[in-house]
Amino acid sequence: MKANNIVTDSITMGDVARAAGVAPVTVSRYLNDPELVSERSKQKVSAAIKALNYVPSAAARTLASKRSRMIGSIMPSLDSSLFGRAIEVFQNHISTSGYNLILASHNYNPEKEREHILQMISHGVDALLLIGNARDESIYQLLNAKKIPYVLTWTIDSKQAHPCVGFDNHNAASSIANYLMDLGHTKFAMISGFVKNNDRAYDRLQGVRHALAQRGLSLDDDNVIERQFGVDAGRDAFRLLMSRQQKPTAIICGSEPFAYGAIFESKTMGIDIPNDVSITGFDDMWLASNITPRLTTVRTPQQQIGMLAAKYLIAKLNGENVLVPNPLDIEIVVRESCAPPR
Missing domain, CATH: 3.40.50.2300 (Response regulator)
Incomplete structure (x- = not known):
């Protein structure tokens, strides 16, 4: 498919539909609910979007789907590869369902984390991934009141008050x-x-x-x-x-x-x-x-945490009744830095 001479800013969803040979509603579903579109139609629409350099309006998509297609994740720190493994797997999985990741860090400052959470809520994130369980209960009350799904990772909740994907x-x-x-x-x-x-x-x-x-x-x-x-x-x-x-x-x-x-x-x-x-x-x-x-x-289980957290949030956003997994297993890896005492 060759790109035409239409100015990018003027390209509409209808133009994409005609170039792909599908109905406009299929393009809309591809952008807002890709799981409802067949693989063959996805390929057609994707090729047309690329050929036409079509950039959908985020505001229009949010209005049409009542979703921002954004999931927020707030890390304790970005100065380590520790959380990077999990967040890469998490991002890869949510992207296949049409969601983008917004990332922030709070450097172990609870007030900074609260600020990031409020900002993400104000920008309309659809869900949140958080690390650990040490935060004020009012944050959870706000998320529940706004009906924003969330999951806590790298931890478990013995009281089962919050959804967690992690280990003991x-x-x-x-x-x-x-x-x-x-x-x-x-x-x-x-x-x-x-x-x-x-x-x-x-x-x-x-x-x-x-x-x-x-x-x-x-x-x-x-x-x-x-x-x-x-x-x-x-x-x-x-x-x-x-x-x-x-x-x-x-x-x-x-x-x-x-x-x-x-x-x-x-x-x-x-x-x-x-x-x-x-x-x-x-x-x-x-x-x-x-x-x-x-x-x-x-x-x-860093990568497992990322995958299971993504699956949980996507399922919640799709309105599914989903249970969080049991606490994940850890393993003691024995190498050369330990020996019996002299």
């Missing part, structure tokens, strides 16, 4: 602590994100404390270092812990960049991992299997 952070952290205790460790420290306004960091810390308590051990407050997430913070916390007279033999990192920083700093300090101290991570990001020593860590 408490149990995941308990599992890595139990693995280290099985190796014989009794002297523990933890490098954690700030637990205030972060239910994932809080649950991971409590999971470690619970696992140790089950075996008659404890995690002293002095051995819990809370930092802003990042490699440099991991270096700083590791240096602090390993400069003390009473050194831990195992350091559990609540976020993987902390573990990378700890390993980098160990080389500067001349400390042998794992013979002097064992290090664990959390999430199994790409560097975990490429750093030296390779990192023992908790593998979280």
Whole structure:
């Protein structure tokens, strides 16, 4: 199909329909409810839109379908590949149903997150993907009043008050602590994100404390270092812990960049991992299997979270009665950064 000489701004839906050899209503459905259009007609309309350089009016589409075809996602941070895996899968899936992604980050600031949510609502997003469960209940009340579907990810809700797609952070952290205790460790420290306004960091810390308590051990407050997430913070916390007279033999990192920083700093300090101290991570990001020593860590279902969250929201937007999945599984990936204590 060859492009004609019609000025792009003047091209109408009718022009696209004639070029594609379909009815105008088919073009409208393609733009607003693509799941109602056959694959053959989709290909025809898509080719015509491309040939004519047709750009549909977002305002007109919203008016016609009563939807913006936009789904908002508000991340704690964009300065990491952690959420990138999940959000890429999420975006790919919603796009096949005709939705676009609007992305923002709040840098672990609850007021900033609230501001982003209000802005997205005012711009007419059809649904929202959020991270974690630590926010004011009034936000959920507003979303429910506006009938905007939402899903919380990377977490579970034991009270089942909100739809969640995630895993049990408490149990995941308990599992890595139990693995280290099985190796014989009794002297523990933890490098954690700030637990205030972060239910994932809080649950991971409590999971470690619970696992140790089950075996008659404890995690002293002095051995819990809370930092802003990042490699440099991991270096700083590791240096602090390993400069003390009473050194831990195992350091559990609540976020993987902390573990990378700890390993980098160990080389500067001349400390042998794992013979002097064992290090664990959390999430199994790409560097975990490429750093030296390779990192023992908790593998979280990042891509599965993105896919299931997208399926849940699309189903809700289609008016389907859909259940959220059960808590997803994690896996302890054993590599070379851990060994029995000397």
